[in-house]
Amino acid sequence: MTRSIRCAKVAVLAPMETPLDYLVPDDLAVSVGDHVWVPLGYAKIRGLVTEISDTIETEFKLKPIAAKIDDEPVPAASLRFWLWAAGWTLTAPGTFLKGCLQALKTPKAQIKHGFVRTGAEPVKLTSKQMRVLEVAVLPMSAAELAQAAGVTVGVVQTLEKKGYLERVEFTTQGFDAPDPDFMTPTLNDDQAAADRLLEMEWDRQVFSPVLLDGVTGSGKTEVYLETVARALRDDPTAQVMILLPEIALTTAVMGRLKRRFGVDPVQWHSAISPSQRRRIWEGIARGEARLIVGARSALFLPYANLKLIVIDEEHDGSFKQEEGVRYQARDLAVMRAHQEGFMVVMASATPSLETLTNAQKGRYSWVRLEQRHGTAQLPDIDLVDMKAHAPEAGPTGDKWWLSNPLVKEIEATLARREQVLLFLNRRGYAPLVLCRACGERMTSPKTDSWLVEHRATGRLVCHLTGFSMKKPDRCPHCGALDSLTSIGPGVERILEEVRERFPAARAEIFSSDTTPDADSSAALIKRVEDHETDILIATQAAAKGHNFLNLTLVGIVDADLGLKGGDLRAAERTFQLLAQATGRAGRAEKAGKAVLQTYSPEHPVMQALKAQDREAFYAYEQMSREIAQFPPFGRLAAVILSAKDNALLNRFGRELSLAIPNTEGIDVYGPADAPLSLVRGMWRKRFLVRADRNRDLQGFMTAWLKSVKTPNAIRLVTDIEPYSFL
Incomplete structure (x- = not known):
């Protein structure tokens, strides 16, 4: 006699190609998204329930689920997206899900016992007791409550005996709800027109990919924040995710979001602690955290009711994950919005060729902002042909890297008490160290990668593997003494030159070496904003998202750097990066200027930047890609x-x-x-x-x-x- 049994498909957190079938015991209540222990071979392994079904019992006996794990279930929409993404990236489902559940490796927060008001009407209470009731709105321990009210713990205990406080269990603080109407900005005419177009797209309440295409300084952030407010206002349970390419940008955007919505949004990036990661993961799964700002991995959080995704600087290569499971967060975000039928806004001053082509073909809506905000104008751009303006040598005979035309512009800018950004996307002092005696190039052990000299620390570092060593006195290959010489410039070398040429100027470096976390980035950004820095020497960390109102000159030290190598996107990336970097100049009332040092002034990228003719560059690049049938064709x-x-x-x-x-x-x-x-x-x-x-x-x-x-x-x-x- 056959009988019906309940069966569950479980994606075990192991490199298995498909979910496995398990019997659901009669006394176990499980649903899709639940965490379970299941037998696999001679071991028990963790997994996620992906499907529940009834089937007919056969001679083949299924192993039963061993136990249910008391972790927050994964919402069905998020689980469905994770499994799709695993297939898209050709990753075993269990391996992919294991990455999505990394936050749960940290133990749950310990449950505390606290006190909260019961709602009973106060009768004949002392002033101390009344102060306790005033602050006992959210659960707090007796000690925390007493400290907040400025009383002893005995007052709290007395109020519990009288029935004014009740003992409750709680883990951690909750998440503040953003207020979409906390501070409504005043938009200019261009911004208001763009906002109306976005509102029309939002009102359709269907999958709607939108390119928000605006020149640097046009106020794209204010425009997309109005769409964020719309999402939060229309649905009191809606969640919004804003993806950013860099942690350094998070600091600047967080301040703007707090001013707009009255609360700190939830941050998600590699710098937050494991315990915070678990708390945030669980809060998002429960739908308590509603406004999330994060790096690319925020895409794989377990959203309970995601209604809008914003991808700021959507063109940025940092959205591509290059280690472990490899994915392009922008493309996967579009698919997530498609699966759940909501809006995704991609904002950029220099869109990726893929996104721009989709907009041109009508697959994406295209909203444009073509004027800078207020009275700000785009900077004038000059090209310096380094073949005709080779830098002179310094007083010690060392080669200098700043041409005379750029030096003159720096002098004039400093004389006006304005600020300068010198951009070179190369960390350290020099990208190569070689021996003058034998020609040996210093490389990382068992690696072809050159060692980069970091003179500030006296070390040679491999930026690929992380290997680091003290710079030796002798060549390791031939043994020649004091024969190692530095080839090419990094930001540290430019700082050295700046201090020699402009000794009165206050200069510092903005790179991942000098600002390794969000706090140090915020401190440096504030120093620049407060004009405690005259010359900022920066890698791409400063090329986007920052608004320095007194910065009027941008000097690109090596504009040709990104064009080297066989990368099919080299020209596109170089154009985007330099357009973003030059766009830091003249973002307020004062006019801005950019000077690009190049050995190839005739290159289409350089000509397009000088003419500020983005359309001509993109048309040239699209033609080249279409001939080769490379992305986006x-x-x-x-x-x-x-x-x-x-x-x-x-x-x-x-x-x-x-x-x-x-x-x-x-x-x-x-x-x-x-x-x-x-x-x-x-x-x-x-x-x-x-x-x-x-x-x-x-x-x-x-x-x-x-x-x-x-x-x-x-x-x-x-x-x-x-x-x-x-």
């Missing part, structure tokens, strides 16, 4: 192989190349040595897959890679839509 994927045994790697690379399916509309290139062919003692090879847009790239990749068994000694990594080609 085609799709890309990468396969990266690495192994300690180079011979084994070469053999497997050939075997994998022989197994490439013959599929029309899909081309595979490789295997080829990676540009950095040796990293941490592992040899590396790459395949590049190009597919027409109407082809199932993930299906092709899955079929191809499953056709050959990967040896245990070889690591195989897939990257859908790669950004890095190292």
